[in-house]
Amino acid sequence: MIESVSEVSDGVGRSVPDSRNVAVAVDGLSKRFGDGEEAITAVNDVTFGIETGSIVGLLGPNGAGKTTLIKSILGMVLPDEGTVQIRGIDVYDRPREAYAYVDAMLEGARNDYWRLTVRENLRYFATISGVDPDSVSERHDRLLAQLGLTEKADVPVRELSRGMKQKVSLASVLAGGAEILFLDEPTLGLDIESSRTLQRELRRLVEEEGLTVILSSHGMDVVETVCDRVLIMSDGTVIADDTVDALLQGTDRHTIEIASSGLTGRIVSKLRTRFDTLSVEQLEPGARIELTTDSDGLYELMDRLRAEDVPLEHVRTVEPDLEDVFVGMTSLESGDR
Amino acid sequence: MTARHTDAGDAPRNAGYYHLSKAVLYREYLIFVRYPANAIGGIIVALFFFGVLFYGGQMVAGQALTDSIEGIIVGYFLWTLSVGAYSSISNDIGSEVQWGTLERHVMTPFGFAPVALLKGVAKIVRTFITSTIILAVMIGITGTTLELHLFTIVVIATLSIVSVLGLGLAAGGVTVLYKQIGNWLNLLQFGFIVLISAPAFDLGWLQFLPLAHGSALLQRAMIDGIRLWEFTPAEIALLVGVAAGYLVLGYAVFQYATRRARRLGVLGDY
Numbered sequence: 001m002i003e004s005v006s007e008v009s010d011g012v013g014r015s016v017p018d019s020r021n022v023a024v025a026v027d028g029l030s031k032r033f034g035d036g037e038e039a040i041t042a043v044n045d046v047t048f049g050i051e052t053g054s055i056v057g058l059l060g061p062n063g064a065g066k067t068t069l070i071k072s073i074l075g076m077v078l079p080d081e082g083t084v085q086i087r088g089i090d091v092y093d094r095p096r097e098a099y100a101y102v103d104a105m106l107e108g109a110r111n112d113y114w115r116l117t118v119r120e121n122l123r124y125f126a127t128i129s130g131v132d133p134d135s136v137s138e139r140h141d142r143l144l145a146q147l148g149l150t151e152k153a154d155v156p157v158r159e160l161s162r163g164m165k166q167k168v169s170l171a172s173v174l175a176g177g178a179e180i181l182f183l184d185e186p187t188l189g190l191d192i193e194s195s196r197t198l199q200r201e202l203r204r205l206v207e208e209e210g211l212t213v214i215l216s217s218h219g220m221d222v223v224e225t226v227c228d229r230v231l232i233m234s235d236g237t238v239i240a241d242d243t244v245d246a247l248l249q250g251t252d253r254h255t256i257e258i259a260s261s262g263l264t265g266r267i268v269s270k271l272r273t274r275f276d277t278l279s280v281e282q283l284e285p286g287a288r289i290e291l292t293t294d295s296d297g298l299y300e301l302m303d304r305l306r307a308e309d310v311p312l313e314h315v316r317t318v319e320p321d322l323e324d325v326f327v328g329m330t331s332l333e334s335g336d337r
Numbered sequence: 338m339t340a341r342h343t344d345a346g347d348a349p350r351n352a353g354y355y356h357l358s359k360a361v362l363y364r365e366y367l368i369f370v371r372y373p374a375n376a377i378g379g380i381i382v383a384l385f386f387f388g389v390l391f392y393g394g395q396m397v398a399g400q401a402l403t404d405s406i407e408g409i410i411v412g413y414f415l416w417t418l419s420v421g422a423y424s425s426i427s428n429d430i431g432s433e434v435q436w437g438t439l440e441r442h443v444m445t446p447f448g449f450a451p452v453a454l455l456k457g458v459a460k461i462v463r464t465f466i467t468s469t470i471i472l473a474v475m476i477g478i479t480g481t482t483l484e485l486h487l488f489t490i491v492v493i494a495t496l497s498i499v500s501v502l503g504l505g506l507a508a509g510g511v512t513v514l515y516k517q518i519g520n521w522l523n524l525l526q527f528g529f530i531v532l533i534s535a536p537a538f539d540l541g542w543l544q545f546l547p548l549a550h551g552s553a554l555l556q557r558a559m560i561d562g563i564r565l566w567e568f569t570p571a572e573i574a575l576l577v578g579v580a581a582g583y584l585v586l587g588y589a590v591f592q593y594a595t596r597r598a599r600r601l602g603v604l605g606d607y
Contacts, residue, residue: 031602033601033602042602068602071602074440074444075443075444075599076440076443076444076604077599077600077604078599078600096446096447097446099444099445099446100446102444103444104440104441104444106437106440107437107438107440110437110438111437111438111441112438113364113436113438114436115367115368115371115372116364116367116368120367124364125441126352127352127357127359128357128360128441128442128445128447128452129445129446130351130445130446130447131349131350131351131352132349132350132351132352132356133352133356133360134350135348135349135350136349139349156371177349
């Protein structure tokens with residue numbers, strides 16, 4: 001796994017990605033919408049680099065700026081400040097050259113022509129991305145087989161299920177053989193098996209073919225499983241940029257489950273007002289409560305339970321996952337504790 | 338042009354504008370033959386309105402209408418072509434936005450404007466087919482005789498509607514910027530009737546507007562039997578100049594509007 005993209009100083013003390021082996025380099029990107037007091041800063045001075053041959057997950061709550069960031073990287077949105085380079089090519093100065101390296105699935109299953117067949121879509125979008133479709137027909141056959149679409153190759157996309165459409169969408173993005181892929185919610189609407197197949201396929205493409213993937217998803221398990229590195233955004237800024245393992249080790253977020261006959265309705269209500277409560281189950285007598293908090297909160301929780309004379313009959317800590325890290329970071333960032 | 342990775346069995350070759358044109362035209366052909374209801378519906382509606390115009394006009398104007406029926410047919414033929422050309426790009430962009438495929442056409446190494454223009458051309462080829470059917474039926478039901486020198490008609494009609502294609506590009510750009518305005522811009526196609534009728538008003542400056550000069554030449558070609566090489570160089574130069582002028586103007590508006598949409602962050606949003 002990749003630790004992180006190496007960085008160099010830009011001469012004024014700020015770190016910028018080393019251009020060597022960097023697929024995507026974002027430097028000082030900012031985008032505001034609107035004017036005056038009503039202006040909204042969607043992306044605020046974001047700098048990072050993405051190493052070739054890695055999968056980077058982009059996480060953030062709704063409105064964090066993920067979509068604006070991705071669209072800015074792709075030149076769909078012109079930023080107010082900052083630069084984006086794809087394979088060293090400035091996206092805003094030389095977009096057509098930069099687009100030769102990238103393709104994107106930004107609209108999920110709504111990413112190709114539903115009135116064309118699966119294979120016709122692959123051929124069309126390969127051409128649009130600058131590749132003679134006849135020269136990659138074997139690749140298309142292989143993609144169809146790997147995504148379980150061979151039998152549906154000559155069926156119009158509109159006749160397929162939502163999950164199948166999502167696979168066609170991914171296949172059409174891969175059809176031209178782009179080196180760098182941007183995928184927005186690639187597993188949305190897929191059943192568990194299809195989602196896992198797609199995740200395996202993404203990893204295979206990265207490991208065997210050296211693809212670079214930037215993946216935005218609300219599915220923490222997907223990000224945790226396939227991504228080498230995670231960027232967490234909140235209020236337009238990147239608040240975390242590290243490997244999944246490093247994020248998990250560095251989190252000060254604990255999930256704890258307590259069951260006790262002394263947990264009355266009154267005490268549970270008081271705990272719920274103070275701590276992020278994941279679940280409450282009534283017992284006879286008492287209750288079982290699962291909540292998340294940081295280290296300080298953990299001490300406070302124990303003090304409160306002691307003060308209320310609640311016997312600790314069952315206490316279990318749950319290993320934090322990426323969701324815990326995400327919730328912890330984004331709630332801290334928004335001041336919601 | 339491309340910088341694509343390869344894997345076993347692949348030998349990717351760059352696609353040129355030939356491949357792009359082929360792909361865009363083939364897609365249009367597939368949709369045309371696979372879903373003919375839209376095209377057939379368009380032909381029926383166009384013929385219905387012509388029928389109302391012809392039979393209703395006969396009742397009201399009698400011989401006067403019959404005397405000018407050739408001009409009406411040629412004008413109506415050019416109008417159906419113009420409507421197809423104008424709406425091709427703006428409607429197509431609106432559809433791409435709704436389908437979620439617009440971004441993929443923006444993000445192409447060929448550039449968005451050339452792709453949009455090619456898609457417009459593909460639609461015009463389709464419109465030529467449907468308009469030719471409409472023309473044949475109009476000739477059949479009115480019993481009119483027209484001079485149908487194919488080369489002359491295709492060249493003059495194409496150059497005439499290239500100017501409208503420019504207007505369509507401009508409208509397409511405005512549609513990218515303000516999505517809902519696309520339907521209102523379609524109302525402008527009724528203004529083409531005035532432009533196509535302009536030669537009848539014999540106003541000099543009107544010939545610099547889209548369609549007007551082309552309509553006059555097409556009338557002379559199809560009614561009087563004048564061949565392309567029998568027009569004066571000045572007449573042909575004006576036809577080409579108007580076509581190129583409005584196309585360049587439309588292209589510039591399209592580029593400005595899409596850039597503005599990217600600045601506002603509304604490209605692709607519906």
